Amino acid sequence: MIKQSFFHYFAKLTCLRLLSILITIGLISPIILGLAGTVLPAFDYLPALSHYTFSLKPWHNLFQSPEVYGSLKLTLISGLLATFLSFIIAFSTIAVFYESRWLISIRHTLAPILAIPHAAIAIGLVFVLSPSGWLVRLFSPWLTQYERPPIWVSVQDPYALSLVLALIVKETPYLLFVILASLDQIKTCELIKVGTSMGYSRLSVWRKVIFPLLYPLIRLPLLVILAFSLTVVDLSLVIGPNTPSTFAVTLFHWYNDTNLDKRFTASAGAVLLMLIILVSALFWESCYQVITRFDRYRWSNGKRHTLFAPLLKGAAFSYIICVVLALLSLFVLPIWAFTQRWRFPDVLPSSWSFKKIEQLSPLLFDLACVSLVIAFISTLLALAISILMLEQKRLKPANTKWFDRFIYLPMILPQVGFLFGIQVFLIWSNNSGSLLAVIGLHLLYVLPYVYLTLSGPYLAYNQDFYVQAICLNKHPTASFFKIKLAMLKPALFSAFALGIAVSFAQYLPTLTAGEGRINTLTTEAVALAASGERKKVGNMAMLQALFPLVIFMLAQWLPRVWTNYRLNFQSIFR
Amino acid sequence: MLRISNFNLTLQDNPLIKNLSFTIDNGEVLTLMGPSGCGKSSLLNYLSGTLETGLVAEGEITLNQTRIDNLSTQERQVGILYQTPLLFPHMTNLENLLFAIDSKGQGLNKVQCKELAMSKLAELGLEVKANNLPTSLSGGQKARIALLRTLLSSPKYLLLDEPFSKLDPELRQSVRRFTLEQVKKANIPTLLVTHDEDDVAAMGSKLIQLNHLNHK
Numbered sequence: 001m002i003k004q005s006f007f008h009y010f011a012k013l014t015c016l017r018l019l020s021i022l023i024t025i026g027l028i029s030p031i032i033l034g035l036a037g038t039v040l041p042a043f044d045y046l047p048a049l050s051h052y053t054f055s056l057k058p059w060h061n062l063f064q065s066p067e068v069y070g071s072l073k074l075t076l077i078s079g080l081l082a083t084f085l086s087f088i089i090a091f092s093t094i095a096v097f098y099e100s101r102w103l104i105s106i107r108h109t110l111a112p113i114l115a116i117p118h119a120a121i122a123i124g125l126v127f128v129l130s131p132s133g134w135l136v137r138l139f140s141p142w143l144t145q146y147e148r149p150p151i152w153v154s155v156q157d158p159y160a161l162s163l164v165l166a167l168i169v170k171e172t173p174y175l176l177f178v179i180l181a182s183l184d185q186i187k188t189c190e191l192i193k194v195g196t197s198m199g200y201s202r203l204s205v206w207r208k209v210i211f212p213l214l215y216p217l218i219r220l221p222l223l224v225i226l227a228f229s230l231t232v233v234d235l236s237l238v239i240g241p242n243t244p245s246t247f248a249v250t251l252f253h254w255y256n257d258t259n260l261d262k263r264f265t266a267s268a269g270a271v272l273l274m275l276i277i278l279v280s281a282l283f284w285e286s287c288y289q290v291i292t293r294f295d296r297y298r299w300s301n302g303k304r305h306t307l308f309a310p311l312l313k314g315a316a317f318s319y320i321i322c323v324v325l326a327l328l329s330l331f332v333l334p335i336w337a338f339t340q341r342w343r344f345p346d347v348l349p350s351s352w353s354f355k356k357i358e359q360l361s362p363l364l365f366d367l368a369c370v371s372l373v374i375a376f377i378s379t380l381l382a383l384a385i386s387i388l389m390l391e392q393k394r395l396k397p398a399n400t401k402w403f404d405r406f407i408y409l410p411m412i413l414p415q416v417g418f419l420f421g422i423q424v425f426l427i428w429s430n431n432s433g434s435l436l437a438v439i440g441l442h443l444l445y446v447l448p449y450v451y452l453t454l455s456g457p458y459l460a461y462n463q464d465f466y467v468q469a470i471c472l473n474k475h476p477t478a479s480f481f482k483i484k485l486a487m488l489k490p491a492l493f494s495a496f497a498l499g500i501a502v503s504f505a506q507y508l509p510t511l512t513a514g515e516g517r518i519n520t521l522t523t524e525a526v527a528l529a530a531s532g533e534r535k536k537v538g539n540m541a542m543l544q545a546l547f548p549l550v551i552f553m554l555a556q557w558l559p560r561v562w563t564n565y566r567l568n569f570q571s572i573f574r
Numbered sequence: 575m576l577r578i579s580n581f582n583l584t585l586q587d588n589p590l591i592k593n594l595s596f597t598i599d600n601g602e603v604l605t606l607m608g609p610s611g612c613g614k615s616s617l618l619n620y621l622s623g624t625l626e627t628g629l630v631a632e633g634e635i636t637l638n639q640t641r642i643d644n645l646s647t648q649e650r651q652v653g654i655l656y657q658t659p660l661l662f663p664h665m666t667n668l669e670n671l672l673f674a675i676d677s678k679g680q681g682l683n684k685v686q687c688k689e690l691a692m693s694k695l696a697e698l699g700l701e702v703k704a705n706n707l708p709t710s711l712s713g714g715q716k717a718r719i720a721l722l723r724t725l726l727s728s729p730k731y732l733l734l735d736e737p738f739s740k741l742d743p744e745l746r747q748s749v750r751r752f753t754l755e756q757v758k759k760a761n762i763p764t765l766l767v768t769h770d771e772d773d774v775a776a777m778g779s780k781l782i783q784l785n786h787l788n789h790k
Contacts, residue, residue, distance in 0.1 A: 193654055197652045201648060299669060303677075
């Protein structure tokens with residue numbers, strides 16, 4: 001008996017270990033293939049296009065291209081500026097509003113903005129900020145005297161300021177979310193009490209005590225934001241500059257050029273973009289180290305007040321502007337979706353109609369179904385993989401060493417180069433354009449977010465509950481599902497909702513693996529964004545924002561209702 | 575002298591403490607004991623001006639005949655010590671002490687501040703660890719430095735929230751002794767919240783027992 005149960009236990013462990021190895025290989029292989037598919041063509045080697053010898057020709061072509069330098073300058077400025085400002089705004093918002101009722105309201109704004117795909121926010125912002133947008137309409141003609149849309153460039157501006165704004169609106173809530181989660185780890189309340197009791201102003205304590213402790217905890221998310229801001233494509237296509245566009249968008253156009261030779265130049269550009277991310281991250285980190293070194297003396301110089309207080313308060317106030325812009329962008333989408341006639345400078349449409357949505361309903365239904373299927377499958381797979389790997393990590397952390405090292409790479413590597421590397425493999429393996437390939441690529445991007453969200457609560461779970469359940473003669477598998485996973489329900493639901501939101505937001509992975517044969521709400525919305533068909537785009541973007549938003553709300557509501565329902569149901573039979 | 579008069583504490587319409595009044599003279603330690611949830615820590619937070627939302631408290635706090643309950647924490651000049659020493663982990667031991675010194679208020683220059691902080695470290699025989707991070711210290715050393723840091727900020731009164739509870743029994747005794755010495759030297763009113771009856775005896779202090787609305 002003992003021998004048999006030992007055998008079962010051993011077999012189970014081996015099976016789990018084997019599965020985790022397979023998953024790790026499954027994660028690493030596409031990353032390596034993607035990198036190889038990008039790096040090799042960058043040096044003129046791509047047998048599929050009969051290029052069998054290595055050369056530096058793609059690099060030569062890259063630096064000969066006239067738009068490269070302008071693109072690079074825009075990318076660096078917009079990427080670094082957006083990351084820096086998002087960080088300042090997020091940190092200041094927390095520092096100013098921490099332990100106040102405002103913070104509760106701020107927390108409520110995070111989930112909806114986090115859930116909405118980047119492209120939907122960008123489309124909404126275009127509807128709000130453009131010369132004929134909602135913002136100008138709100139103040140016209142009574143304040144501005146405008147009877148016609150003004151001739152100015154407020155979106156897709158050549159300095160990428162609107163792109164920076166869109167990135168700030170989307171990334172600041174994410175950073176706030178990360179900071180709020182990190183503050184629990186550093187006894188923030190007590191440290192503030194100690195500091196203020198010594199006569200320091202609250203903002204001084206935040207600057208001298210909390211910030212140096214907080215930064216190491218949010219370093220990785222900050223680098224993820226930096227990498228994202230430097231490489232984002234969908235957002236730049238909608239709201240970014242055109243002539244020249246950001247470097248990632250330039251590469252995207254080259255990859256899709258009918259002249260296949262452009263792919264080699266694009267690959268060289270993709271490698272350059274990876275180097276730019278690396279250099280920018282090093283620059284960012286060096287700036288932090290230099291500032292810390294100079295600031296170190298100030299930590300203990302005894303000065304109770306900080307000169308930065310007005311700056312921090314101003315930055316915190318700008319978060320309110322971000323939220324207002326995000327909410328306006330959200331509200332304007334359904335308005336355009338149901339508009340029949342909306343003349344400038346009317347604040348609201350003069351006539352409403354369901355005609356457009358009725359006209360589009362077959363297409364919208366198809367797109368919504370495809371988007372949901374892809375999102376649900378990839379998220380459920382990501383959840384299953386995350387649970388399996390976290391269980392492995394709990395049992396033996398060394399077993400997930402490689403998985404932990406590689407899982408965040410897709411978040412940092414530029415999608416534009418990395419995915420086209422994978423596309424080469426997909427074409428070679430005859431999988432390009434299949435639903436399976438799209439789900440696979442979505443999984444690659446959904447998995448890190450789900451794993452990251454779940455790992456804290458999962459690893460902090462008190463295993464004694466599970467052991468207690470087994471001791472009470474429950475089967476280990478039943479105990480795992482009925483006790484452990486049931487207790488982790490809120491975290492599982494949150495991770496699921498985040499996974500859905502991430503999947504819904506994917507533009508390039510869908511486009512790369514789907515090859516135009518598989519379209520989602522996001523790919524269609526981005527493709528139509530430049531068309532000027534506001535009603536059509538409004539419909540697409542509205543649905544694109546609606547599904548993740550509803551699922552996010554359900555994820556917060558369902559675990560509570562589920563428990564209440566179960567308790568009420570049980571009490572009927574008591 | 576610290577005085578609190580007619581202190582009332584309510585949590586969601588449930589009174590926790592009613593009409594509590596007491597006085598602590600300079601150099602005196604008053605101990606507050608009571609079961610969990612009776613409002614000890616909330617009273618401490620009220621005295622420090624850091625009462626959490628959800629609790630309603632009222633009562634007059636006077637420090638040397640000056641009313642201070644309307645002042646913010648940073649204006650009250652209060653010293654607080656918690657169960658954990660809360661030495662700032664990113665600062666060296668010396669920097670932790672320097673952080674507390676109000677150079678402007680005390681009219682000290684940079685060198686004098688450093689000398690003062692070093693003299694405090696010397697009292698503990700820890701000059702060699704001045705430029706080390708707090709992780710280099712033992713539990714007892716951390717507790718002592720935390721107390722000295724608090725006192726270096728020249729508080730007008732001191733609040734101790736179970737500061738010995740995480741120390742082992744032997745260490746607890748010596749840290750208690752050290753705390754009492756320092757409090758006497760500083761000559762400021764001190765309120766100690768504890769669960770440990772030995773603390774009362776060791777500190778030789780007056781005792782207030784809080785028992786869910788029954789104060790003895």
